[in-house]
Amino acid sequence: MNNDSKYHNISIFLHWMVGLAVLAQLSLGFWMEGVPKAPPGLRAGWFNFHKSTGMILAILILCRVVWRLTHRPPELPDVLTPLKKTLAQWNHRLLYACMLIMPLSGFLGSSFTPYPIKFFGTPLPRFWGPMPEMKEFLAVVHASTALGIVGIVVIHIVAALAHAYQKDGVAQRMWFSFQPKAPTPLENTP
Ligand code: HEM
């Protein structure tokens, strides 16, 4: 497999870092919903932690999206039928869309509650007052996109593992390679 048919090492690094962080943030989100309200502060503490890690993740996701928009991925190989190529492209587009909607809906939803959003304990400035209907709507968007992304990620991982098992080179494109550059004619001269 040559370097043109593989993702850039930075794309691969961003894929694994952001992908694993999103999985951790999803687990934290679902888990904290079951944290009891007593003793006072316990549940709020975990919610605040989730908001802070979510804001850091939002920055990483933005970096990933900017990198993706400025760097074309390698063409999907012809071992895939045209239908499979289209399905893969839509799977990736939906993952990017969900990765943007998650932190945006979480942040905006939290900004419409009566409490300020805290970044690891530091309250952030507020730009508008509480609006319960907006908060409720965005909480529904946040929770349903979380369920959506879980479904799309499951399909994504099953497909990636199937390709890894078939050893058809598709899964390999998302793993690091450090192939030495071919020497130029000048470097060959004694
Ligand atoms: C990629 C980033 C994020 C992911 C994957 C994520 C994931 C989740 C998940 C899975 C839940 C539980 C949903 C449910 O069952 O109701 C949740 C809840 C919540 N998230 Fe996030 N979240 C992210 C970013 C954020 C951010 C940036 C904030 C706010 C600054 C935030 C605020 C909240 C709040 C307040 C809840 C509780 C909602 C409620 O109970 O009504 N999230 N999040």
Ligand code: HEM
């Ligand atoms: C942990 C298991 C995962 C595996 C084994 C995996 C595997 C892969 C592979 C092999 C590709 C390249 C597909 C191709 O050849 O075009 C890929 C692309 C991609 N993956 Fe994953 N992935 C995983 C988790 C995730 C997660 C959790 C997310 C996001 C939440 C994610 C988002 C993406 C996106 C957006 C692309 C398309 C990259 C682009 O073209 O810009 N992946 N993944």
